[in-house]
Amino acid sequence: MITYRTHLITALLAITASAYAGAEHKPAQPSSERNPLSFFDGALVLDLEQRLRFEARNNNRDFNDSINDDHDDTWLLNRFRLGLAVKPARWLKLYGQFQDAREWDSDRPNVPGVRGTEGGDSDLRQAYVSFADYEAFPFGLTIGRQALFFGDGRLVGDSRWGNFGRTFDAVKLRYESKAFWLEAFASRPVQIKEDGFNDSDAADNLFGAYAGTEAFGFQTTELYFFYRDKGDAQPDLDPTNKLDPRGTWNGPAQRTATLGTRWQSQKGGLHGWDYTVEAALQWGDVWTLDRSAPALDQHAFAAHVSGGYTFEKLAWHPRIGLEYDYASGDRDPADGSSESFQNLLASNHEKYGYLDEFAWRNLHDARVQLKVDIIKDVQAEVNYHAFWLAAASDYWFRANGVSTLRTTTPDGRDVRRIDADNFAGHEIDFVVKWFPAKWLQVDTGYSHFFAGNYLADTGTSDGADFAYVQATVKF
Numbered sequence: 146m147i148t149y150r151t152h153l154i155t156a157l158l159a160i161t162a163s164a165y166a167g168a169e170h171k172p173a174q175p176s177s178e179r180n181p182l183s184f185f186d187g188a189l190v191l192d193l194e195q196r197l198r199f200e201a202r203n204n205n206r207d208f209n210d211s212i213n214d215d216h217d218d219t220w221l222l223n224r225f226r227l228g229l230a231v232k233p234a235r236w237l238k239l240y241g242q243f244q245d246a247r248e249w250d251s252d253r254p255n256v257p258g259v260r261g262t263e264g265g266d267s268d269l270r271q272a273y274v275s276f277a278d279y280e281a282f283p284f285g286l287t288i289g290r291q292a293l294f295f296g297d298g299r300l301v302g303d304s305r306w307g308n309f310g311r312t313f314d315a316v317k318l319r320y321e322s323k324a325f326w327l328e329a330f331a332s333r334p335v336q337i338k339e340d341g342f343n344d345s346d347a348a349d350n351l352f353g354a355y356a357g358t359e360a361f362g363f364q365t366t367e368l369y370f371f372y373r374d375k376g377d378a379q380p381d382l383d384p385t386n387k388l389d390p391r392g393t394w395n396g397p398a399q400r401t402a403t404l405g406t407r408w409q410s411q412k413g414g415l416h417g418w419d420y421t422v423e424a425a426l427q428w429g430d431v432w433t434l435d436r437s438a439p440a441l442d443q444h445a446f447a448a449h450v451s452g453g454y455t456f457e458k459l460a461w462h463p464r465i466g467l468e469y470d471y472a473s474g475d476r477d478p479a480d481g482s483s484e485s486f487q488n489l490l491a492s493n494h495e496k497y498g499y500l501d502e503f504a505w506r507n508l509h510d511a512r513v514q515l516k517v518d519i520i521k522d523v524q525a526e527v528n529y530h531a532f533w534l535a536a537a538s539d540y541w542f543r544a545n546g547v548s549t550l551r552t553t554t555p556d557g558r559d560v561r562r563i564d565a566d567n568f569a570g571h572e573i574d575f576v577v578k579w580f581p582a583k584w585l586q587v588d589t590g591y592s593h594f595f596a597g598n599y600l601a602d603t604g605t606s607d608g609a610d611f612a613y614v615q616a617t618v619k620f
Contacts, residue, residue, distance in 0.1 A: 182620050191620075192228040192242075197221065198308075198615035205500060206550075208596055209605035220251035222263055222308045226270065236278035244270035246308045257337040263308035268343045270312055277319070285319040290335060293317070295328075295355045296407045298492030299423060299449065299505055300371060306494035309337050314345035325358035334395075334490055348376035349395070351490065363414050367407040373489060375399050377435045396547035398436050401429035401443055401487055420452040431483050445486035447472040447505055453514070466514040470497060474507030474536030478561050485539050488546030498530050498572040499592040500611045501544035508542075509533040522580040532569040534599060538562070541569065541599070551604055560603045570597035588615045 182191035201219040204210065228242035248255065248264025255265045271292065277285025292303040293313050304311045315332035331352050333345035350373070357367040375398050405425030410418070425447045430440035453466030472486040488504045497503035497510050509532065516526040534541060538561045541550040551560060576590040592611045600606035 180620065188232050190230040190232070192226075192230070194224070194226040194617065194619045196224045196615065196617040198223075198613055201612045202610070204594075204607055204609040205502070205611060207605060208594075208600050208607050208609055210607040211605075215252035215254075216261070218252050220253075221249040223247045223249065224308050228271065236276060236281070238275040238277075240271060240273055240275070241269065242271040244268060244310070248308065256339050257309065265339070266309065266337050266343070268337075270310070279321045283320055283322050285321070287315075287317045287319075290314050291317070293330065293332065294492070295353075295369060296367060296423065297421075297496075299447075299496065300369075300403065300405070300425065300489045300491055301351070301353065302490070302492035304492045304494070306492070311335070311490065311492075313351070324360060325356060327354065327356040329354045336395075346395075350374045359411070363411055365409045365411065367409075369403075369405050369407070371403045371489060373399060373401050373403075373487075395545075396487070397434055398432040399429065399443070399487060401427055401431065403427045403487075403489065417455045417457050418452070419455070421449065422451075423449040425486075427486060431485075431487065439481070441481060441483040443483050443487070445473045445484050447486045449505075451512075461517040461519065464514075464516040466512075466516070468510075468512040468514065470505065470508060470510040470512075472505045472508045472535060474534060474539035475561075476536050476538055478538060478559075484536070488542070491546060493544045493546065495574075497544070498528070498532070498594075499574040499576070499590060500572060500594055500609060502541075502550070502572070502594065502609075503532060503569075504542045504544055504546035506542045506546050507535045507539045509535055519577075524578045524580075526574075526576045528572075528574040528576075530572040530574075532572070532597070534567040534569055537565045537567040537599065555604050563602065565602035566598035568597040569599045571595040584618055584620050586617045586619070588617075589613065 180190070182193065184190070199219070199221055203217050206216045207214070223246070225245045226242055228240065231239045233239075245267040246264050248262055251262070251264075253262045256262060257264075257266050269290065271290050273287055273289030273291045275285065275287040277287075279285060290312055292310070293315060294302040296302075298305075302311070312335045313332035314335060315330050317328055317330040317332075320327045331350070333347065334349055334351065335343050335345050337343055351371065352373075353369065353371040355367065355369040357365055359365050375396070378395075378397050403425050404427075405423065407421070407423040409421045412419070427443060427445040427447070429443045431443045432438055432440055448471045449468070451466060451468035453464050455462060455464040472488070473484045475483050475485040486506050488506045491505060493504050494501055497505070497508065503510065511531045513529045514526060516524065519525050540552065540561065542548065543550055554560060554563060572592060572594045574590060574592045576588065579587040581587065590611075590613055594609040596606035596608055
């Protein structure tokens with residue numbers, strides 16, 4: 146099996162190398178030839194993505210060297226997408242996209258969503274109609290199954306790293322002018338189903354408004370409001386079966402409102418300096434599972450601050466960055482209220498470490514980052530993270546924002562009630578990205594987690610590892 150995987154990775158790299166050799170010295174092509182899948186002057190456009198990723202993980206779920214479960218393994222993830230856009234008029238677009246996602250050579254159950262499985266589904270990913278011509282009229286309307294992504298996806302976004310991704314059955318209205326833009330939407334997240342057509346969860350309703358302006362010149366300024374009304378803890382939950390083994394856990398019932406703002410510097414506007422600031426205030430009601438129990442009064446807060454400097458005149462264009470992320474945790478699990486920030490429907494991969502051990506929830510994360518352009522079309526980065534739980538009296542939440550790392554100690558005590566140290570650990574990530582052609586990207590990376598005092602206080606505390614190689618062809 147190891148020989149098979151080794152040969153497969155070698156073949157992937159050989160394919161990308163040959164593509165690079167053939168594309169390296171080609172002159173720029175006319176714009177009409179750059180998209181070989183565009184026909185009839187753009188009236189019919191195909192898009193295609195083929196992505197293959199090899200992953201190796203160890204101790205990512207339990208931090209325990211003595212146990213080798215179905216997550217201490219290697220596997221292949223394949224994702225194929227084919228889309229078709231039809232534009233019969235300048236103001237009208239019809240779009241559909243098919244997706245096939247597979248997980249190969251894995252010991253995990255081949256059921257989407259069970260124990261983190263990321264394969265085994267062929268379905269309609271997107272299907273919408275859009276009415277928009279902002280040069281002629283400031284309003285646009287998009288109706289149907291579509292991807293939503295706001296800011297850098299810290300609260301609402303397509304989960305781009307995940308094999309399935311995320312789409313919504315939604316209605317979205319956009320206003321666009323020279324001064325500002327505004328999007329308002331009503332949506333339901335689409336659930337991946339093992340059997341039958343993927344449909345949206347009728348018990349999970351997300352509404353929002355997101356506005357942005359560049360009026361200040363030096364930065365993009367955004368303001369947003371999200372309201373989530375979620376009736377239960379799982380889509381299609383059988384009322385008689387509270388822990389449906391074939392359902393997809395997606396968090397407790399809630400009625401929460403989130404008000405926030407995001408500021409990002411304009412590229413090139415600060416002579417090498419850059420920054421991003423985001424803050425969100427959240428209030429409402431949450432339940433421990435569903436609405437059969439009394440509601441908890443929700444008051445929570447989250448913030449993100451990052452900045453860096455790029456040495457533009459140096460050959461490698463190195464960028465040094467600093468970042469701090471905070472999200473409040475519940476200070477007392479028995480007081481009838483909750484301060485545990487709800488991460489909504491986010492795209493969290495790499496924001497809080499490549500191992501995906503954390504979400505924007507009950508978290509302090511301090512990061513130092515170095516990025517360089519090693520040679521033309523090859524970028525490398527190193528990230529160092531130090532993690533603390535904002536409150537050791539709340540759970541450690543993993544990247545989806547709802548799954549907990551552990552709930553009890555080995556002797557059965559609630560981890561929230563043992564006065565554990567809140568230092569979770571360190572993580573270091575090494576990533577290399579290669580762009581051998583406009584339509585091809587190859588990524589590889591390795592991450593190691595050094596366990597902190599919290600893990601030692603609540604159970605096993607061995608280190609964890611993650612490595613991957615990924616190739617993406619995209620037109």
